[in-house]
Amino acid sequence: MIGEVKVIKILTVCGAGQGSSLILKMNVQDVVDELGLDADVDNDNISTAKNSGADLILAGEFHEDALEGFEVPVTTVSDFMDNEEIKSKIQSFLETKGE
Amino acid sequence: MISEYLTKDNIRLGFEAEDWKEAIKKSGSILEANDLIESQYIDAMIEMVKDKGAYIVITPGLAIPHARPEKGAKKNGLSLLTLKEAVKFGHSKNDPVKVVISFCAADDSTHTQMLSELAEFLKDKKNVNYIKEVDSKKELLSYFENYDRGGESN
Numbered sequence: 001m002i003g004e005v006k007v008i009k010i011l012t013v014c015g016a017g018q019g020s021s022l023i024l025k026m027n028v029q030d031v032v033d034e035l036g037l038d039a040d041v042d043n044d045n046i047s048t049a050k051n052s053g054a055d056l057i058l059a060g061e062f063h064e065d066a067l068e069g070f071e072v073p074v075t076t077v078s079d080f081m082d083n084e085e086i087k088s089k090i091q092s093f094l095e096t097k098g099e
Numbered sequence: 100m101i102s103e104y105l106t107k108d109n110i111r112l113g114f115e116a117e118d119w120k121e122a123i124k125k126s127g128s129i130l131e132a133n134d135l136i137e138s139q140y141i142d143a144m145i146e147m148v149k150d151k152g153a154y155i156v157i158t159p160g161l162a163i164p165h166a167r168p169e170k171g172a173k174k175n176g177l178s179l180l181t182l183k184e185a186v187k188f189g190h191s192k193n194d195p196v197k198v199v200i201s202f203c204a205a206d207d208s209t210h211t212q213m214l215s216e217l218a219e220f221l222k223d224k225k226n227v228n229y230i231k232e233v234d235s236k237k238e239l240l241s242y243f244e245n246y247d248r249g250g251e252s253n
Contacts (some may be wrong), residue, residue: 016149018207019165023157023237046151060154061190078192080157081222 008039010090012056013074017045020060024080028058037094056093058086082091101244102221109133109178113186114233119153119188122180126199127222129178136203137171144201145206146249153190154230157219160231161198170202174212177217180229197231219248 012028014021021043032039042053048060052068057074067074075089109129116122127141142165148155156162164207166172178201185195204210220226226246233239 014154015147016165016167018168018204018210019163019202019214020154022214024213025165026215026218027222046193060152060157061192062152062154063150066151074131078160078190081218081224081227082158083222 005035005081008037008053008056009052010041010056010058012041012043013049013057013059014099015046015062016042017043021045024060024077025060027080027083027086028090031083031090034083035090037090053081055067055097056090058089060071082097091093100218100247102240102247104216105179105243106226107236107240109176110236110239111179112181112239113183114180115183117250119148119162119186122162122182122186122196122199123148123201125143126164126178126180126201129180130176130201130203132179133176135172137173137176138167141173142202143170144166148188153188153194156188156190156193156196158227159193160185161193161200161221162194163242164199164201164202169204171173172205174205175203175213177202178214180228181233198227205216207210 011022012021025041025043029041058077059071059074061076077086114125116125123144124141127144130136131138144164147166155164180199182197185197187194190198
């Protein structure tokens with residue numbers, strides 16, 4: 001779809017959907033607030049996250065085959081505790097969107 | 100309060116583990132000893148890594164093994180295990196792992212507070228580095244208490 005997406009949907013993903021993804025979500029939310037983005041941040045498990053309608057999916061390092069079938073490519077975050085890394089991943093996403 | 104979740108009963112420092120599986124087993128056995136999980140939960144934590152990957156190594160040198168609540172979690176809880184020799188979990192950037200913090204959640208929502216406090220604590224690299232090096236449980240417990248006292252304004 002062409003045109004500006006007003007609210008960005010960011011999804012953080014992990015295997016169980018209630019541990020790593022929750023911690024990542026908290027830090028992503030901090031970065032979103034800092035950047036002043038209009039974004040919804042949510043977390044989910046890798047199995048049900050595939051067709052979530054998210055614009056950006058952030059996750060830890062998964063096996064490659066676990067990442068098949070996602071509607072948008074999953075962006076890997078190495079250090080969940082490093083808000084600078086999270087920020088740079090979100091910013092490159094915004095750039096490719098043409099903001 | 101981090102000192103409420105991590106107490107003398109669920110901290111083990113300077114243990115030996117041959118590989119990541121043994122590290123998870125030892126870490127999980129602390130949860131079991133505290134009656135927080137059924138033993139099958141430990142296998143489920145290992146399966147998760149085998150199946151999906153080493154994404155539980157969320158920051159350099161630190162892993163947070165866990166499984167779904169229905170895999171045998173009884174209550175919300177944490178355990179902290181540090182290793183004498185760091186082991187590889189198979190993460191391209193964050194290996195090797197020195198600190199293993201396993202957790203269990205009785206359901207999908209009530210553990211949020213616990214994890215949020217843990218995340219806040221781990222965000223400060225100084226805290227993570229301290230845990231990697233500390234060899235006295237007593238010192239670590241007072242470190243947590245100090246953190247809790249001063250953490251409010253931070």
